[in-house]
Amino acid sequence: MINHDEAAAVLPLTLAWVSRHLEVGERIVRTEALRGGITAEMRRLTISMRDGSTRELVLRSFVDPFYVGHAEDWLHREADALSLLMGTGVPAPELVAVDSTAAHCEHPSLLMTHLAGRTVLDDEGLATRVPLLARQLVAIHAVRPSERPRKYVALTTADTVATPKGADAAAWAAAIDVIRRPAPAYEGRFLHRDFQPGNVLFDLPPRRAAGARITGVVDWAATSWGPADLDVAHCCTNLALLHGPAWGLRFAQAYEEAGGVLAAAASERLYWQVRDALACSEEVQVVAQPWREAGRTELTTRAVEERLDAYVTALMDALG
Structure with missing residues (x-):
């Protein structure tokens, strides 16, 4: 079951689009808002796999009308960059799918793999x-x-x-x-x-x-x-x-x-x-x-x- 409290901001068309890009037998079981984004909303999606384990993806969606006007360009550039960086040794996410014009989603969106780690903004270290x-x-x-x-x-x-x-x-x-x-x-x-x-x-x-x-x-x-x-x-x-x-x-x-x-x-x-x-x-x-x-x-x-x-x-x- 999807955690619907968290999934409320991920609209039905977008959820359906994400689901079409999952492997057979996989399903979204949880979504979680990620902090720190200025131009776009970021969400971590937990995916249940056929063997009972889970993996995570990240959904980037441009919702604010001001930034939606730039979304097609920005998402194309990000998708191109993620494709380019595969195999270079630069630790970037892998591209899963992109809908830069919101042809399938409620908002222009990009789906990518989730990377381990966290941002560190404090002075220590x-x-x-x-x-x-x-x-x-x-x-x-x-x-x-x-x-x-x-x-x-x-x-x-x-x-x-x-x-x-x-x-x-x-x-x-x-x-x-x-x-x-x-x-x-x-x-x-x-x-x-x-x-x-x-x-x-x-x-x-x-x-x-x-x-x-x-x-x-x-x-x-x-x-x-x-x-x-x-x-x-x-x-x-x-x-x-x-x-x-x-x-x-x-x-x-x-x-x-x-x-x-x-x-x-x-x-x-x-x-x-x-x-x-x-x-x-x-x-x-x-x-x-x-x-x-x-x-x-x-x-x-x-x-x-x-x-x-x-x-x-x-x-x-x-x-x-």
């Missing part, structure tokens, strides 16, 4: 996790697709930056001037485009010391082709806001220590680092909410704004 994150991102950038995904899209402009209240006006003005310049030339790489702790799954030992490992990287809907610096900058910004500005600066160093190659000139590195940080200024509230829901209750919108200000200032001091 961060020094161990950062090198793992860096090595994983280097491996992603080493993927060479036969067909390139679309070129990256910049997420902010000099005129749309939202300077936080009480921010260092001089530092922010200088940072905004940086992204008024043309983008530097770069060698293209396969980008995740939202690589950050909220999209990485870990298996942690009880004491969170030696033995931590990455078990999965999820949310491939924004895969793009562009500079490695941009993916690195995005993770730097998230680490700075989650754990403090010093960790944002540290991640770029860890990426190079793991064998990754960034722009040679400090001015070029600054451009990508600042571009991503300033893009975050426009959606601090949206970024911070899932972190609070995950237990980081101290990360109020104001607290995250203060960390963003400190990080932008640190970038301008270090690279500007």
Whole structure:
């Protein structure tokens, strides 16, 4: 029997579509909402198998009208990425099925395998996790697709930056001037485009010391082709806001220590680092909410704004 309290949000057409993609004799016995998604609803589906054991799938559905308008593109890109990554060694889910236009489901949806592990957003053990994150991102950038995904899209402009209240006006003005310049030339790489702790799954030992490992990287809907610096900058910004500005600066160093190659000139590195940080200024509230829901209750919108200000200032001091 399906747990109908949990399954209520998974509508009949979608349940029927999922069922058509199961093996003979399998059935859905439980659904569970997963936290952390911003653009889409995520649910874990428990599947009863013919031998009496169970397996799990994940259903990603775009429900919010604003995001439904982007769903076809995002789901196609995610499906293509998941297919590409099979056999590469990058621990991504396997694609089961996709209905990007809601031809069969109530909402545009994608069905994929469930990966073991969990996201880890707290400060404890961060020094161990950062090198793992860096090595994983280097491996992603080493993927060479036969067909390139679309070129990256910049997420902010000099005129749309939202300077936080009480921010260092001089530092922010200088940072905004940086992204008024043309983008530097770069060698293209396969980008995740939202690589950050909220999209990485870990298996942690009880004491969170030696033995931590990455078990999965999820949310491939924004895969793009562009500079490695941009993916690195995005993770730097998230680490700075989650754990403090010093960790944002540290991640770029860890990426190079793991064998990754960034722009040679400090001015070029600054451009990508600042571009991503300033893009975050426009959606601090949206970024911070899932972190609070995950237990980081101290990360109020104001607290995250203060960390963003400190990080932008640190970038301008270090690279500007």
